[in-house]
Amino acid sequence: MRQGAQDYRLAGQSTSPAVSFPSFLPSLWAANTKFMRVLGIETSCDETGIAIYDSEQGLLGDALYSQVEMHARYGGVIPELASRDHIRKTLPMIQQLMDEKGITADSIDGIAYTAGPGLVGALLVGASLGRALALAWNIPAIGVHHMEGHLLAPMLEAEPPQFPFVALLVSGGHTQLVAVKGIGEYRLLGESLDDAAGEAFDKVGKMLGLAYPGGPRVAALATKGTPGRFEFPRPMTNRPGLDFSFSGLKTYVRNTLSELADEHGQVSEQDKADVARAFEDAVVQTLVIKCRRALKESGLRSLIIAGGVSANQRLRAGLQEMVEAQRSRLYYAQPRFCTDNGAMIAYAGCQRLLAGQQEGLSIQAHPRWPLESLPALR
Ligand code: KG4
Ligand code: ZN
Numbered sequence: 001m002r003q004g005a006q007d008y009r010l011a012g013q014s015t016s017p018a019v020s021f022p023s024f025l026p027s028l029w030a031a032n033t034k035f036m037r038v039l040g041i042e043t044s045c046d047e048t049g050i051a052i053y054d055s056e057q058g059l060l061g062d063a064l065y066s067q068v069e070m071h072a073r074y075g076g077v078i079p080e081l082a083s084r085d086h087i088r089k090t091l092p093m094i095q096q097l098m099d100e101k102g103i104t105a106d107s108i109d110g111i112a113y114t115a116g117p118g119l120v121g122a123l124l125v126g127a128s129l130g131r132a133l134a135l136a137w138n139i140p141a142i143g144v145h146h147m148e149g150h151l152l153a154p155m156l157e158a159e160p161p162q163f164p165f166v167a168l169l170v171s172g173g174h175t176q177l178v179a180v181k182g183i184g185e186y187r188l189l190g191e192s193l194d195d196a197a198g199e200a201f202d203k204v205g206k207m208l209g210l211a212y213p214g215g216p217r218v219a220a221l222a223t224k225g226t227p228g229r230f231e232f233p234r235p236m237t238n239r240p241g242l243d244f245s246f247s248g249l250k251t252y253v254r255n256t257l258s259e260l261a262d263e264h265g266q267v268s269e270q271d272k273a274d275v276a277r278a279f280e281d282a283v284v285q286t287l288v289i290k291c292r293r294a295l296k297e298s299g300l301r302s303l304i305i306a307g308g309v310s311a312n313q314r315l316r317a318g319l320q321e322m323v324e325a326q327r328s329r330l331y332y333a334q335p336r337f338c339t340d341n342g343a344m345i346a347y348a349g350c351q352r353l354l355a356g357q358q359e360g361l362s363i364q365a366h367p368r369w370p371l372e373s374l375p376a377l378r
Helices: 068-072 079-101 120-137 146-156 197-207 214-222 247-260 269-298 313-325 343-354
Strands: 005-008 019-022 037-042 047-054 058-066 110-116 141-145 165-170 175-182 185-191 302-306 329-332
Touching (some): 037 079, 058 343, 110 146, 110 343, 141 146, 185 269, 214 313, 247 269, 269 302
Parallel strands (some): 302 329
Antiparallel strands (some): 005 019, 047 058
């Protein structure tokens, strides 16, 4: 071993042989730097997202590649195909973004990659690449929580929310209400006991014969639906608490569609649109009722919504109406930063690195990772 070298082991691999790295690498990183430029890498599911965020100049550039077409023929994400495609895309996308923006490696101060939750193979691609680049460039890297990324995405907007606030996280994998005091200060108020809101949209999309992901397609079909023709339940709204359940709604949709089907099992386009509308109204109203309750119970005056379903126009409109009546305010990210993207990861990682949070040389990948377990920034 070279003089001054230290031993590092891959996380969770205590029996593996020690990997030796020179000791100057982690100590290069001085805590509480005033500004930073961070490369963000998102590969937790079926989108490769790359971005460069500068704490002084804001977002310098971002790129997104969606694997949606590849998975569409299977009706959902195939994890192994997702990992392989991230391997093909991630590094060339980083190179292309840096070239296009004229950003050189020596101007990048840190790397943020999504460390979880997500598909483990997909996570490992971004994590090993991010860690390796940080090692090559002698800069720190940090594993970011995907839902913290979503939660902080509205901070990229011109008028960002101020802490504290209530956050409604609605994605394909999560539906959570969280009281947020600051970065890393999260108190879970309620969550879905079964399907996430986005998952319910996707499954209903499938029943309606729409391509994956169903969410935006169900929303588009619902605009042609007749409001009020069907009344679906608003699950768990007439009992106290802030938890959700969306799987019963799916059954409701399935039963309604089979009642509407003709002798050949066909449902007319108008009937499908009316069902889509009833389903969307039920999800939106359920979320509105719970958000109103969360604001009241927490005494907070700001609500942020984040994650793929926060791009839903009817949800935004319903919540806007509710917050106005509550003399509160609603915040959300522009649609492209509601769904998975690299900018939210670069931003979240930048905040943590700026505060002096640092990690050793381990590669972080946590398929399951509770949001409340994250350390507070102060
Ligand atoms: O946050 P996201 O991109 O990925 C996860 O972290 O899961 O969320 C994807 C989810 C999908 O279920 C998708 O159908 C849903 O967000 N989604 C929508 C809309 N846009 C995306 N759901 C309803 N309305 C939309 N406009
Ligand atoms: Zn997401």
